[in-house]
Amino acid sequence: MNAQDETAKPSDPPSPAASGAVSAAVLAERLRGLAPSCGPVRLVGIDGHAGSGKSTLALRVAEALGGAPVLRLDDFASHERCFGWTGRFAAQVLEPFAHGESAVFRPYDWHARRPGRTRTAAPAPVVLVEGVGAGRRALRPWLSLLWWMDLAREAAWERGRERDGPDLADFWDGWERAEAAHFRADPSRPFADALVQECGEGYVLRK
Secondary structure, three states: OOOOOOOOOOOOOOHHHHHHOHHHHHHHHHHHOOOOOOEEEEEEEEEEOOOOOOOHHHHHHHHOOOOOEEEEEHOOOOOOOOOOOOOHHHOOOOOHHHHOOEEEEEEOOOOOEEEOOOEOOOOOOOOEEEEOOOOOOOOOOOEEEEEEOOOOOOHHHHHHHHHHHHHHHHHHHHHHHHHHHHHHHHHHHOOOEEEEEEEEEEEEEOO
């Protein structure tokens, strides 16, 4: 795949009838055929700009897999360390999975601004990791597959701001600067196995 700028505007989404769009169930079936990448786990990264649809894709595919675990990188980030979670993720998720053990972590509570209650995630055959930075260089060696949600940065951020409302406007101002800096230093899109576009209730994948 050609290395492209993270902010490059994708082509207009094709219509479902002409696009060859596939369902989440079809994507889930493809994941089952991957080779394990982290112990017994097929770890699948879903990256893209904030607001691009990563969570929705992850939840749909997880449901199609019969309830596969979904790890949200928002649970590992914090107000002070938007992208400084790599060591924690490695210690609490990657290393246990590599040994066939459950991940144990305390998701960050964005309202209380402190870690919440302890959660566990079993080393299932497929585990989805969704969030900005899921394809960063420190994680890529552990992934069986990396998808990039191919929605232009400005469009994704606008959708995210509308979703979160005016109460989080100040947070979004800081987040946009942090995300832009992250992708300049550690881009994910050029390394994705496929670029994913929403197309109605389905998805179009491009190399």
